[in-house]
């Protein structure tokens with residue numbers, strides 16, 4: 001299970017196709033020489049591959065610094081139909097996201113190619129125009145951080161663009177550019193930004209464009225019509241590495257030949273790290289409360305305070321049971337110790353069970369956020 005027959009390498013499922021931001025996150029965590037990286041059509045396919053044991057690990061987007069949670073991923077963790085009971089988060093990765101508008105530039109001259117290189121994706125010779133064509137474009141610098149003004153101007157004439165494809169997360173990250181240069185142009189959601197680039201590459205009319213990456217421009221042979229169109233220069237997406245809690249899913253030491261590199265995001269040693277140092281870990285927990293009970297949410301959250309566990313994020317999604325009832329997701333600093341009643345997280349979970357309706361531990365993993373972005 002979780003291995004590709006013949007080559008004996010563990011399989012890592014990720015939201016594809018190739019050149020998605022999730023692919024870039026996957027390459028940051030998993031060495032292509034030691035793992036088979038398997039693109040999936042949707043985020044749910046990644047969950048399914050890990051749940052079934054077909055994949056050893058999975059990589060999915062979780063949240064963006066400017067546009068918030070990836071609700072598709074949260075809903076899969078909410079798992080209303082109990083399809084993914086064994087999914088655990090065992091790692092995270094942060095990718096700086098610089099979006100481009102990709103399409104066909106009628107004024108493109110093939111000799112003005114720029115060179116870009118991205119290991120693992122073989123990126124070279126990306127077709128990027130050097131000079132803005134758009135008159136009256138606002139071109140703020142980072143010294144002029146006015147949110148309503150786009151950070152980039154088009155590099156080509158956009159008047160022929162009649163439809164834009166992208167992953168729904170991308171629209172909210174590029175609001176200023178879209179409202180300024182592509183207002184009222186039809187937008188179509190697709191499963192990923194690299195899928196969007198593929199669709200535009202297949203559209204021979206040349207009237208569609210994609211919000212996607214510079215890597216996808218190369219892979220799909222598209223022109224860069226604008227670059228750096230995200231609202232914020234520090235636009236970053238966080239990805240989760242998933243594993244199956246069941247021992248059927250092979251651990252790296254059994255599935256990879258001796259001396260292999262184990263990614264830094266692999267789960268902490270099991271069953272129990274004797275070190276009391278849990279500060280550099282994070283834990284994701286979901287829980288539901290009795291909505292008729294005043295203070296039910298406050299009582300649940302106070303459990304974490306009692307054990308000195310800092311909350312790093314809180315999210316809600318509809319519970320699926322009753323209208324206006326929610327499932328809560330909290331992320332806290334610290335980790336659950338396996339097979340132990342000790343540890344602040346373990347104790348907090350015991351107490352949480354006394355005040356909430358139900359809870360689920362969704363994994364503990366090493367915190368990969370540097371002190372600069374600390375949380």
Ligand SMILES: O=C(O)C(=O)C[C@]1(C(=O)O)C=C[C@@H](O)C=C1
Nearest residue numbers: 020021022061167169192193237
């Ligand atoms: O569409 C992709 O390329 C993805 O990997 C998904 C995703 C996301 O869901 O947040 C990843 C990074 C960007 O924030 C936009 C889209």
